[in-house]
Amino acid sequence: MTxxxxxxxxxxxxxxxxxxxxxxxxxxxxxxxxxxxxxxxDAEMIAMFGVSRPVLRESVKTLVAKxxxxxxxxxxxxxxxxAAWNMFDADVLAWHLDAGIDKRFLDDLAEIRFAVExxxxxxxxxxxxxxxxxxLRRSMDRMRHEASDSVGFADADLALxxxxxxxxxxxxxxxxxxxxxxxxxxxxxxxxxxEPEDRDTVLLWHQKIVDAIVAGDAHAASEAMVYVxxxxxxxxxxxxxxxxxxxxxxxxxTGEQA
Numbered sequence: 001m002t003x004x005x006x007x008x009x010x011x012x013x014x015x016x017x018x019x020x021x022x023x024x025x026x027x028x029x030x031x032x033x034x035x036x037x038x039x040x041x042d043a044e045m046i047a048m049f050g051v052s053r054p055v056l057r058e059s060v061k062t063l064v065a066k067x068x069x070x071x072x073x074x075x076x077x078x079x080x081x082x083a084a085w086n087m088f089d090a091d092v093l094a095w096h097l098d099a100g101i102d103k104r105f106l107d108d109l110a111e112i113r114f115a116v117e118x119x120x121x122x123x124x125x126x127x128x129x130x131x132x133x134x135x136l137r138r139s140m141d142r143m144r145h146e147a148s149d150s151v152g153f154a155d156a157d158l159a160l161x162x163x164x165x166x167x168x169x170x171x172x173x174x175x176x177x178x179x180x181x182x183x184x185x186x187x188x189x190x191x192x193x194x195e196p197e198d199r200d201t202v203l204l205w206h207q208k209i210v211d212a213i214v215a216g217d218a219h220a221a222s223e224a225m226v227y228v229x230x231x232x233x234x235x236x237x238x239x240x241x242x243x244x245x246x247x248x249x250x251x252x253x254t255g256e257q258a
Contacts, residue, residue, distance in 0.1 A: 020049050020059040022095060028068050028079050029092075030099035039069070039077040066092050088176070093183050101186060106236050109183050113229050116176055117161065121221040124167035124213045132167035136210045139163055143206060148199045154188040160206060164225070167213065191235040201231065 027033050039045065045056055060077055063069040067084040071077050086092055087108075096105055124132065142156035158181060165177030193199040205228050212221035 016051050017055045017058040017062065020051055020055060021062040022091070022098070023049070024059065025063060025066070025068055025091065025095040026099045028063075029095050033079045035079055035081045037079045038075065039079070041076070068092070088179050090179060090182070093180065097182060097186050101183075101190075103236070105183075106187060106190070106233075109180070109187055110229060110233050110236075112176075112180070113184075114226070116173055117164065117229065118222040118225045120165050120168040120170065120173045120177075121209055121213065121225040122218040123170055123173070124164050125216050125218040125221040127169035128167040128213055132163060133214055135163040136160060136167070136213060140203075140207060140210050144203060148202075149192040149194050151189070153192065154185055157188045157206070158185045160210075164209065164213070187232065187236070191232045193235065198235065202228075205231065 024033075024039070033039060040048070042053060042056060046053060049056065051059075060069060060071065064071060066089050067080060067086045069077055070080050128136075139156050139160035143153060143160065146152035146156055161184060162177045162181065165173045168174070193202040205224055208224035209221055209228065212218075212224055
């Protein structure tokens with residue numbers, strides 16, 4: 001089985017320093033600059049990107065703030081270990097999608113979902129408003145009317161999960177939901193239930209989440225959410241996405257979507 005990385009393109013930056021930061025960030029995440037590696041000197045980087053020294057320095061400052069780089073006197077600019085990266089930074093998440101997400105990324109995403117979403121569903125069952133219920137039902141209707149492998153289906157799935165986080169009434173859970181939206185959307189695209197039986201299962205258990213929240217059954221809402229996350233992991237495994245090599249080949253940049 002060959003290793004496969006799936007690329008989910010994201011929007012491009014609007015300023016020179018943001019675009020340079022994105023380019024270097026993607027290269028770091030893709031492994032083209034390994035942990036502990038020193039970046040090329042300023043002169044080489046300026047020539048590489050065709051920007052001024054202030055633009056380059058602003059880009060490096062951005063990456064330092066996001067935990068990807070550190071600057072050391074008499075050493076230079078060095079790539080930090082993955083554990084130091086701020087994975088709740090919207091840009092860092094977007095750059096992962098540009099670099100190509102692998103099984104490790106999806107597993108890490110599932111773990112944070114297990115830590116947050118079942119509790120959010122539990123709280124939603126006791127805190128939800130009529131507006132929240134309407135949004136949950138609207139998202140469910142959208143899922144039923146969209147083709148399983150369509151962007152519309154993934155967007156409707158995402159809208160439902162964000163609505164659960166909002167209905168929880170917990171500001172931290174709502175914020176986490178918004179921060180990881182892009183990653184969740186990519187995850188849902190990759191785990192699209194293309195087989196009719198899979199689609200029926202996905203719709204059934206998402207409906208169970210909605211019904212439990214509407215009924216005020218916190219335990220059932222939490223259990224249904226746990227099942228939904230587990231089922232998504234199972235479908236990810238079936239796509240044969242594997243952990244990326246330390247230095248992905250150039251072809252990894254154009255990996256196909258599942």
